[in-house]
Amino acid sequence: MKKITPLILKAVLLLSLPFSFSLGLHSCKTDDMVEDTIELGPPVETEPAETDYQPAxxxxxxxPGVTSSTGFTATAISSALQRPWGVTSLPDGRLLITEKGGTLRIATASGDLSEPIDGLPAVDAAGQGGLLGLCLDPDFSSNRTIYWVFSEPSASGNLTAVGKGVLxxxxxxxxxxxVIYRATPxxxxxxxxGGRIVFDRSGNLLVSTGERSALATRPQAQDVTSALGKIVRITKDGQPAPGNPAFAQGNARPELYAIGHRNPQGLAIHPETGDLWQSEHGPRGGDELNLVQGGRNYGWPTITYGIEYGGAAIGDAIQQLDGMEQPVYYWDPVVSPSGMTFYSHSHHAEWRNNLFIASLSGQHIVRLVIREDKVVGEERLLAGENQRFRDVTQGTDGALYAVTDQGRLYRIY
Incomplete structure (x- = not known):
């Protein structure tokens, strides 16, 4: 089998790939050299794009499309959840799950569900709101503390908020x-x-907020005096985290980490590099995967690879602009990426450091093979289940667990 280095890989990707072939490549992992081989085929997306925009x-x-070479099984172990939105793994192998209406549940690895867990603040569950993403404190085993994101009702409407409590x-x-943080106005x-929340390696929280969709609020994604359309970085008590970037514009909020986001529903920390990766919903076309760096502007709504739902251009129909970051990857037509996780377990060696993204309108789980911060392969898992996948996480047993809007909990092993 011919060995192809990452440099040659860039040339290979210029091809239209009308057939499947083997790709051997090396990727650096600390001081070791790891060799892996993947089979590349035509792209998994076969539908025409919504736009004629050209990638950067x-x-x-x-x-190129890829296919998992080792076998796995996918089983719906429960169908009794009520609009689940977020799922995370507990230290003992069980799962903690948010339900959009405002309840928490614990599920076993075989799908048995607890009764609803109460004591959370009220949520506004209309539309896309409700009880959203969650994460465990790094010291959960000793302090039993959890954090969650929710749409909080207020006198002026509602907002994305972060809650904290003890199980x-x-x-x-x-x-x-x-409530430790509110993304005002x-x-x-x-x-x-938005609605996802993760811990970074310094022990601070990273939270995604949406720009609330309306034409009136959309520009606030570029406004550093607003918390809408942002990634914010806060302490466990909801204060701006030390070391946050300073944005050049005056009166910038100290909790801001990155700006220019539309509706980011996926956050994940790379298990080896500690880098923050994020997925967000585009409009019609232009769903994005971003490698998020502090102090950067990710462009919405000034630059985008999408168009309005009615077909009109967005703004000046610009896709590239100095001072604004390009997505690592985008989908056109959309797949509606939501929760996501990197796979780090040894059970499926070929999945190690691959990114798995729950897809709503696409009704599958995206598997992305990433090399040198570029997507080199894409696979669609569970595409025949006809489910809107909302979130996916890795369990302590090496299985992936995914929840769907229709109430299912899947174990993929």
């Missing part, structure tokens, strides 16, 4: 619940809350 670089969209010993309630709408 080769491989930015419609990467009771009997696992029936959340104790000491408090509030707005009377029911769309684009």
């Amino acid at each position: 670089f080769v491989g930015q969209t419609r990467a 009771s010993e009997n696992e029936e309630s959340i104790e000491q619940a408090s 509030a707005f009377a709408g029911d769309l684009h809350f």
Whole structure:
């Protein structure tokens, strides 16, 4: 089998790939040299694009298709959840799941569900709002603390908020619940809350917020005095995290980490590099995968690879502009990327460091093979299930667990 280096890979991706062939490549992993081989085929997307926009670089969209070579099984272990939105793995192998209407549940690896866990603040569950993403404190085993994102009702409408509380010993309630952060200004709408939350390696929280969709609020994604359309970085108490970037514009909010986002519903930390990766919903076309760096502007709504739902151009129909970051990857037509996770377990060696993204309108789970911060292969998993996949996480057992809007919990192993 011919060995192809990453440099030659860039040339290979210039081809239209009408057939499948083998690709051997080396990727650096700390001080070791790791060799792997993947089979590349035609792109998995076969539908025409919504636009005639050209990518900024080769491989930015419609990467070669790949297929998992080792077998796995995918089983719906429960169908009794009520609009689940976020799922994370507990240290003992069980799963903690948010339901959009405002409840938490615990699920076993075989799909048994707890009764609803109460004690959370009220949510506004209209439209895309509700109880959204969640994560565990790094010291959860000793302090039992969890964090969650939700759409909080307010006198001015609603807003994306972050809650914090302690899971009771009997696992029936959340104790000491408090709201530690609010992404103001509030707005009377029911769309684009963002809603994911993860810990970075320094022990601070990264939270995604949406720009609330309306034409009136859309420009706030570029406004550093607003928390809409941002990635914010805060402490466990909701204060601006130390070391946050300073944005050049005056009166910038100190919690801001990155700006220019539309409706970011996926956040994941790379297990080896610690880098922050993010997915966000585009309009009609232009769903994005971003490698997020502090202090950067990711462009919305000034630059985009999408168009309005009615077909009109967005703004000046610009896709590239100095001072604004390009997505690592984009989808056109959209797949509606939501929650995502990197795979780091040894059970599926070929999946190691691959990114898995729950896809709503696409009704599948995206698997992306990433080399040198570029997508070199894409696979669609569970495409025959006809489910809107909302979130996916890795379990302690090496399985992937995914939840769907229709209430299913899948185990992929």
